[in-house]
Amino acid sequence: MAPPRHRDRGFSRRIQYGLFIGYVAAGIGVIVGIGLVLIARFDPVAFQGIRGLALDMTTPFSTVTRPIVRGGGSLAGDIGDYFNAASENRRLRDELAEAHRGLIEARVLAFENARLKRTLRLVGDQARPILAARIVGSDLTGPRRFATLAAGRADGIATGQPVRAADGLVGRIAEVGSHASRIVLLTDGGSAVPLRVVRTGEPAIGEGRGEGTLEIHSTIVGGPGFRRGDLLVTSGVGGVYPPDVPVAVVTTTSGEIATALPLAAPARLDFALVLPQAPVPPPVAPPAGRKH
Amino acid sequence: MAITQSGQFGRPSPLRLQALPVASTLLGSCLTLLPFVSTAPILPPFGLLMALAWRLLRPEMWGAWIALPLGLADDLITGSAPGTSMTLWTITFLGLDLVDARPMWRDYLLDWWIACGAILFCALGQWAFGAFVAGGGGALWPMIPPTILALLFFPPVARLCALLDRWRLAK
Numbered sequence: 001m002a003p004p005r006h007r008d009r010g011f012s013r014r015i016q017y018g019l020f021i022g023y024v025a026a027g028i029g030v031i032v033g034i035g036l037v038l039i040a041r042f043d044p045v046a047f048q049g050i051r052g053l054a055l056d057m058t059t060p061f062s063t064v065t066r067p068i069v070r071g072g073g074s075l076a077g078d079i080g081d082y083f084n085a086a087s088e089n090r091r092l093r094d095e096l097a098e099a100h101r102g103l104i105e106a107r108v109l110a111f112e113n114a115r116l117k118r119t120l121r122l123v124g125d126q127a128r129p130i131l132a133a134r135i136v137g138s139d140l141t142g143p144r145r146f147a148t149l150a151a152g153r154a155d156g157i158a159t160g161q162p163v164r165a166a167d168g169l170v171g172r173i174a175e176v177g178s179h180a181s182r183i184v185l186l187t188d189g190g191s192a193v194p195l196r197v198v199r200t201g202e203p204a205i206g207e208g209r210g211e212g213t214l215e216i217h218s219t220i221v222g223g224p225g226f227r228r229g230d231l232l233v234t235s236g237v238g239g240v241y242p243p244d245v246p247v248a249v250v251t252t253t254s255g256e257i258a259t260a261l262p263l264a265a266p267a268r269l270d271f272a273l274v275l276p277q278a279p280v281p282p283p284v285a286p287p288a289g290r291k292h
Numbered sequence: 293m294a295i296t297q298s299g300q301f302g303r304p305s306p307l308r309l310q311a312l313p314v315a316s317t318l319l320g321s322c323l324t325l326l327p328f329v330s331t332a333p334i335l336p337p338f339g340l341l342m343a344l345a346w347r348l349l350r351p352e353m354w355g356a357w358i359a360l361p362l363g364l365a366d367d368l369i370t371g372s373a374p375g376t377s378m379t380l381w382t383i384t385f386l387g388l389d390l391v392d393a394r395p396m397w398r399d400y401l402l403d404w405w406i407a408c409g410a411i412l413f414c415a416l417g418q419w420a421f422g423a424f425v426a427g428g429g430g431a432l433w434p435m436i437p438p439t440i441l442a443l444l445f446f447p448p449v450a451r452l453c454a455l456l457d458r459w460r461l462a463k
Contacts, residue, residue, distance in 0.1 A: 023357075025360070026356040026360065026382050026385070029360035029382050033360070033378035034379055037421055040425050041427070047374050050368065051371070054369060055371070058322065062325045062326070137326065139372075140324045142333055142337070142418055143333065143434070188426065189423060189431075210431055
């Protein structure tokens with residue numbers, strides 16, 4: 001096949017000019033596009049309106065097909081459960097017995113805790129959720145990790161609010177449409193959460209890696225370090241995320257850095273709770289008396 | 293659908309001629325809205341594949357500027373930073389015009405190679421832009437499986453485009 005000869009279209013001036021203007025438009029468009037990316041980098045809420053509108057328009061597509069896909073997924077699980085019923089039953093019975101013992105212990109602790117809190121007159125500042133909404137989909141291509149929530153500005157959602165599921169923290173709201181919003185998952189490359197190791201109380205930062213795990217860095221030098229199986233909860237430092245929400249479990253460690261798996265597995269997320277944004281402390285005033 | 297039917301002289305309606313390629317590309321972008329929630333990218337960028345397939349099948353149909361609105365729509369649908377696909381797709385289309393200007397014999401295998409180059413460029417560019425906008429970014433390797441899938445998915449998508457094209461031009 002000969003190469004396509006569509007770019008030389010004879011001697012018609014009109015067609016030649018049209019072709020030329022097309023190239024000029026494409027060139028300008030590339031520059032505008034790079035400008036848009038720069039704006040998105042330095043002013044993340046710049047295109048809130050149009051992105052929210054696009055989100056509202058595309059979410060129904062996911063909402064309608066979601067039950068079908070979930071049904072298909074759980075059917076396969078049901079068949080597997082049928083074959084493993086006996087061993088599963090035995091295992092669950094053992095687990096139940098152990099959980100009973102744990103529950104009794106926890107009740108004692110809860111009582112103790114309530115008593116101590118009363119003594120200290122601590123206000124129980126567990127954030128009350130704004131609402132519970134359905135997670136309808138996520139961005140399946142591309143390097144960013146977003147999920148779509150079927151609730152938006154009309155329901156009181158605003159950018160920056162943390163989102164949790166029953167199992168643990170999911171992420172925070174990145175964009176809001178009027179009836180849908182986009183969540184940045186914890187595992188997104190742009191997400192960082194201040195954490196605390198439950199076992200040692202050591203502060204840490206959990207950064208997303210874009211591939212399903214979190215990278216955990218300790219924020220103190222020479223701390224006790226991480227161990228496999230360590231539970232990580234939010235520390236509440238710096239506002240945004242409320243304290244003591246379970247986040248992840250450490251799976252591997254290498255030196256000062258650990259890898260952790262989020263507790264709220266996004267693939268099985270159904271409903272999520274949107275929490276009010278924890279107040280961010282005002283910036284520290286610059287030291288006085290250093291005027292030049 | 294009287295509006296998409298052939299006219300008096302057996303010519304397909306202009307709406308069908310013009311809108312079908314654009315609509316099918318947009319639909320390709322919309323495939324990312326399938327309601328799975330995943331922790332890593334799993335689907336190839338079908339919008340890009342459709343656009344490339346149409347561009348390579350019918351070089352005279354679109355100017356390079358068509359990638360601007362199509363890319364912007366893809367950005368808005370997939371939720372990546374506005375301007376990402378817009379820029380990358382337009383650069384790709386301009387590059388394809390440069391390739392077309394070289395006098396060499398073209399066949400479908402060569403088209404596939406050209407599409408491979410375009411897909412790799414767009415995947416790398418999307419990762420780089422994503423990392424830049426997120427202010428750090430994640431690992432590159434999660435992008436590898438969907439990109440390989442995209443390379444393998446190009447021939448079937450090109451086939452689909454050819455089918456649609458036959459219907460588009462049918463009397």
